[in-house]
Structure formats: C-alpha cells, structure tokens
Amino acid sequence: MSNMEIPFALPYLDDEEVEAVGEVIRSNWVSQGARVKDFENALSEYVGARFGIATNSCTSALHLSLLLSGIMPGDEVICPSFTCMATANAIHHVGASPVFVEIDPRTFNLDPAYVKEAITARTRGIMAVHQIGLSAEMGELVRIADEHDLVIVEDAATALGGEYKGKRIGSLGSPTCFSFHPRKVITSGEGGMITTDDEAFAEKARIVRAHGASISDLERHFAKGTIYASYPVVGYNYRMTDMQGVMGVIQMKKLPFILQRKREICQTYDRLLSDVDEVETPYVPEEVVHSYQSYLIRFQSEYGIDRDGMIRQMAERGISCRHGIAPLHWEPYYRDLFGEMHLPVTEEVSRNTMFLPIYPAMNEDEIDYVISNLKDLIALSK
Ligand SMILES: Cc1ncc(COP(=O)(O)O)c(C=O)c1O
Structure with a gap:
C-alpha cells in the first residue's frame, strides 16, 4: 500500500479569496462595512430567512441570540452534552445553566423524550444543536417549546446547507447561528451569523453586536461626523471584518x-x-x-x-x-x-x-x- 498523507479537514480556498481579501485591504474599509452586508444578504437569501446578522464567531452569535431571546441569570436552558463546549458556554455567558440531556443514539441529536423530562419551573429555553450537520428533530422540539412556553435557539454551527422537511436550516423559525471556523462547511477564518425573520430582533442584534450603539459605523461614516451615537443598552464587540465578509461572499458561491x-x-x-x-x-x-x-x-x-x-x-x-x-x-x-x-x-x-x-x-x-x-x-x- 502506497504511503499518503491525508489531512483531517481542509478549507476550500483558492486565489479568488486571496485576491478579494487584498482588494478589501486596499479599499481601506476593513471592518463591518459593505462586504459584511453582502455576506449577510447572500447567506440569509440562501437559507430563506429575512435577515442575517454577522458576528465574529458562532459562539458570540449564540450568546447574542440567547440574550435577545430573554434568557436571564438563573434560567435553565436544555442542551445536549454531546456538543461543542461553545454551546454550553454561550448559555453560561448569559448567567443561565445548561441542562445536559441525552441524545438519540442514531442521530446524535437531542432526544425529545429526555428534553420533556428535564423541564422544570426554571426552564426557559432549548438549544437545538444540529450536530455534525444533521438537523435536530425540530417538529417535536418546537411542539415541546410551544407547550411549555420556551424559546428555541438553533445551534447550526455545522449545518449550513442542511434541511429539515424541505426547509433549509436557518429558516425554521427560531434564531439560528452558523459558524465559519475553518472546519465548518464554509469558512471566513473565524466568524458567525444569526438568521431570523424577526425584524425587531435583527435590529437589536445589530446594535448589541456593536457596543450597543444607536447608529452603525456606516451611518456615522456617511453623515461625516454630523450625528452622535448614543448607547441605550450594554453591548459587545462582536463585529465581523470585511476581509471575513468578502471571504464569506466567495465561499457562498462555492x-x-x-x-x-x-x-x-x-x-x-x-x-x-x-x-x-x-x-x-x-x-x-x-x-x-x-x-x-x-x-x-x-x-x-x-x-x-x-x-x-x-x-x-x-x-x-x-x-x-x-x-x-x-x-x-x-x-x-x-x-x-x-x-x-x-x-x-x-x-x-x-x-x-x-x-x-x-x-x-x-x-x-x-x-x-x-x-x-x-x-x-x-x-x-x-
Ligand atoms: C455545535 C457547535 N456550536 C458552536 C460552535 C462554536 O463555533 P465558533 O468556533 O464559530 O464560535 C461549534 C464549533 O466548533 C460547534 O461545533
């Protein structure tokens, strides 16, 4: 048998990304600009959601989604234990407790029967992880969530391009978070995105991702310093760079x-x-x-x-x-x-x-x- 070296994973990148990133650098607009917007439009249109909000990772997308879904300190959010540490950490970051439940032995996704059993007076949400790119059993999870007045956040870090009952992941109705880490379906080096149909949620997510500022960098730029941002809420710096944005646009074509x-x-x-x-x-x-x-x-x-x-x-x-x-x-x-x-x-x-x-x-x-x-x-x- 001949000897080969087989890597575990390789991103699908070539000169197209190299040239496009160079062009962004030469343009001098390198963060949270038009290329990020292009990526948001391309991905949200592909999955069939009204809005895409780019972030600097899926972890920050999950954190924002939980925060804006109203998950509070002391709440419980049900999630699998068979998942990336980021799933549970995002729950922890909003002060809530991840409650680990069993997976289905065939799909490796949350087993809805165990989800039901784990519900307590403190349960406020379910983190539906589409593990390794396979959709969770969303019909049953949504039914349980509706019955118990719980929110769902979808962790679709690995699931871009996946579908559930004829609908693409990202368009199933709950805030859905994607990752663009190099091991994911497409990559922008690092990066994440939330998709949603909820306009108010999307607007809040854009504000909280950029320090809680009432106006965006683009608006401030075009107003040439004539308007002031105010900061009505506590925010984070979860912005994506335009080098990542343009890589995302090219990766979406591929x-x-x-x-x-x-x-x-x-x-x-x-x-x-x-x-x-x-x-x-x-x-x-x-x-x-x-x-x-x-x-x-x-x-x-x-x-x-x-x-x-x-x-x-x-x-x-x-x-x-x-x-x-x-x-x-x-x-x-x-x-x-x-x-x-x-x-x-x-x-x-x-x-x-x-x-x-x-x-x-x-x-x-x-x-x-x-x-x-x-x-x-x-x-x-x-
Ligand atoms: C299921 C799951 N959730 C969240 C993440 C975190 O993604 P990111 O590295 O973009 O923050 C990953 C990444 O490995 C993941 O596999």
Whole structure:
C-alpha cells in the first residue's frame, strides 16, 4: 500500500479569496462595512430567512441570540452534552445553566423524550444543536417549546446547507447561528451569523453586536461626523471584518459545489463500509438533508474495537482522524459545577465514535486509502 498523507479537514480556498481579501485591504474599509452586508444578504437569501446578522464567531452569535431571546441569570436552558463546549458556554455567558440531556443514539441529536423530562419551573429555553450537520428533530422540539412556553435557539454551527422537511436550516423559525471556523462547511477564518425573520430582533442584534450603539459605523461614516451615537443598552464587540465578509461572499458561491462534493464522498464512504459489520455509518432520517460537515462512524461496541488505538494506527499510516465529541458533563468546569452525571447513550456514543477525514478537494485515491486502511486495521484487531 502506497504511503499518503491525508489531512483531517481542509478549507476550500483558492486565489479568488486571496485576491478579494487584498482588494478589501486596499479599499481601506476593513471592518463591518459593505462586504459584511453582502455576506449577510447572500447567506440569509440562501437559507430563506429575512435577515442575517454577522458576528465574529458562532459562539458570540449564540450568546447574542440567547440574550435577545430573554434568557436571564438563573434560567435553565436544555442542551445536549454531546456538543461543542461553545454551546454550553454561550448559555453560561448569559448567567443561565445548561441542562445536559441525552441524545438519540442514531442521530446524535437531542432526544425529545429526555428534553420533556428535564423541564422544570426554571426552564426557559432549548438549544437545538444540529450536530455534525444533521438537523435536530425540530417538529417535536418546537411542539415541546410551544407547550411549555420556551424559546428555541438553533445551534447550526455545522449545518449550513442542511434541511429539515424541505426547509433549509436557518429558516425554521427560531434564531439560528452558523459558524465559519475553518472546519465548518464554509469558512471566513473565524466568524458567525444569526438568521431570523424577526425584524425587531435583527435590529437589536445589530446594535448589541456593536457596543450597543444607536447608529452603525456606516451611518456615522456617511453623515461625516454630523450625528452622535448614543448607547441605550450594554453591548459587545462582536463585529465581523470585511476581509471575513468578502471571504464569506466567495465561499457562498462555492457552497453548492462544497455540499455536492462532500455528499459524494460520504456516499462513497457509506458504500465502501456497507459490508463492514463493525462499523455503523451516519444515519440520516427521512425528510432531513445532511450538510455532511463531518463524517462520524461508530464502532459497534460488541466487537470491542479500541477506538483510540485505531486513531493512533490510522495516524501512523498518514491518515488523520479524530475521536467523537467528548461529553461536556465530563469536562472539568461543568463537572465541578454540576457534580458527577451519567448520560449512558452520550457516553457510549462518545467512546465508540471516530471522525474520518473529509474535505471537498479529497480525491478517489485518498478515499480508497482511508477505507482500505480502516478495513485492514479492523481485520488486524481480531
Ligand atoms: C455545535 C457547535 N456550536 C458552536 C460552535 C462554536 O463555533 P465558533 O468556533 O464559530 O464560535 C461549534 C464549533 O466548533 C460547534 O461545533
């Protein structure tokens, strides 16, 4: 077997982004300007939402969304433990408590039955994470939220291009937050965006993202110093730069190709792994379109495959994999805060899952190399 070096992920960037960023720099308008607005328009139009509010990360987008949804100190917000630390941290940043509940063992998303069980007098919200690009069970979550008067914020960090029942993630009715970190579907280096149909919410989000100022940088610029901003609310500096904005615009043009190519790679992975009993490939429910931000396989526990050993041996053969998401209730900060918790499905999924490499420029030889080595190592482990 020839030796290859397969990275875990690669952003899909080329000279187009390089030239466009250079042009922005030469223009001297480098932050929260017209290119950011262009990106907001392109993304909100693509997902089918009226407004897009760009931020400097998905974490700040989540924080803003929770804040403007009225989540207060002392409230509880239900979320999965099988997610990025940013999901729970954003809840913590508004002074509320993340309440970790179980996931569905097939979709790795919140299990609505456990969400219902976790509701207390203090519960005010649900953070619906569309994990790894697969939509959460929104029909049931919205029904529970309506019944108990809860708000939903969607963490769609990984889910740009995903769909639920014929609608794109970002247009399902709750504030929805995307990430443009280099490992996400598209990238602007760092960056985030909220989509919403609610005009008042969008206006408040624009104000709070820019120190709480009553007028925007663009308005102040065009008024040539003749108007003053006032600061009626406490704000943050969550602004996006125009270098990021223009990268986002170009990445949006590439998005259909990125999604299509990653879908093809995942279908090939699915096919090549279909005869491997030890491995479960990603499950996609009917009426859901996966964005395939990542490809997560699960080793069937009865075969006793040492997942960490597998990652090590794949790395020795030049293939970069990653372990599945580590449960947040095991992380020192939340363990110290909440004490020992036990979420058996989350823990089992976390222990036995492994991400395979995936990126739009991956070719057929690289895909074959990943799978033939994986099969070889599984055979050797017996
Ligand atoms: C589910 C989820 N939420 C939030 C984030 C945070 O995104 P960002 O790094 O843009 O703040 C991530 C990023 O890894 C994520 O995977």
